[in-house]
Amino acid sequence: xxxxxxxxxxxxxxxxxxxxxxxxxxxxxxxxxxxxxxxxxxxxxxxxxxxxxxxxxxxxxxxxxxxxxxxxxxxxxxxxxxxxxxxxxxxxxxxxxxxxxxxxxxxxxxxxxxxxxxxxxxxxxxxxxxxxxxx
Numbered sequence: 001x002x003x004x005x006x007x008x009x010x011x012x013x014x015x016x017x018x019x020x021x022x023x024x025x026x027x028x029x030x031x032x033x034x035x036x037x038x039x040x041x042x043x044x045x046x047x048x049x050x051x052x053x054x055x056x057x058x059x060x061x062x063x064x065x066x067x068x069x070x071x072x073x074x075x076x077x078x079x080x081x082x083x084x085x086x087x088x089x090x091x092x093x094x095x096x097x098x099x100x101x102x103x104x105x106x107x108x109x110x111x112x113x114x115x116x117x118x119x120x121x122x123x124x125x126x127x128x129x130x131x132x133x134x135x
Contacts, residue, residue, distance in 0.1 A: 001129045003027060007034040013133065022096075026126065083116045091115065 002011050007030045017027035018035060028035065043050045079087040089104040091097075092115055099107075 001133060005029075005031040005034055007031070007038070014129075015133075083119060085112055088112050088116050088119070091119070 001014050003014055003017060003025065004011050005017075010031070012031050014025070014027055016031045016033070018032055019026060020028040023029060030038070089107055089112065092099040092107060092111070093102050093104050094100070
């Protein structure tokens with residue numbers, strides 16, 4: 001499968017894009033090359049901000065040792081894999097979606113199940129597209 005980069009306007013394969021959970025196809029809206037170039041320009045134009053970022057990271061223990069986060073990360077990954085009701089409700093009500101202003105407790109079970117099936121179908125289509133592109 002291919003996609004058009006919003007920066008260089010070239011059509012490239014999906015392997016040339018970083019992952020992005022916020023986009024519909026799971027890939028960033030600009031290619032890896034444009035992302036790297038954009039970041040380099042930002043660092044060059046904002047040396048003070050970049051140095052401040054580095055200093056914050058040095059002082060913050062979260063960046064040094066992420067082992068304390070592993071149980072939480074593993075749990076979240078399991079919720080995504082299993083497509084539990086809580087995770088599906090979160091997706092339905094996430095910011096930028098149609099259900100943004102809906103209370104998660106007001107979502108009927110039928111809608112949750114329909115959305116769960118929708119996600120499973122998207123996952124299957126993505127897997128088959130990857131298989132086709134690799135062969």
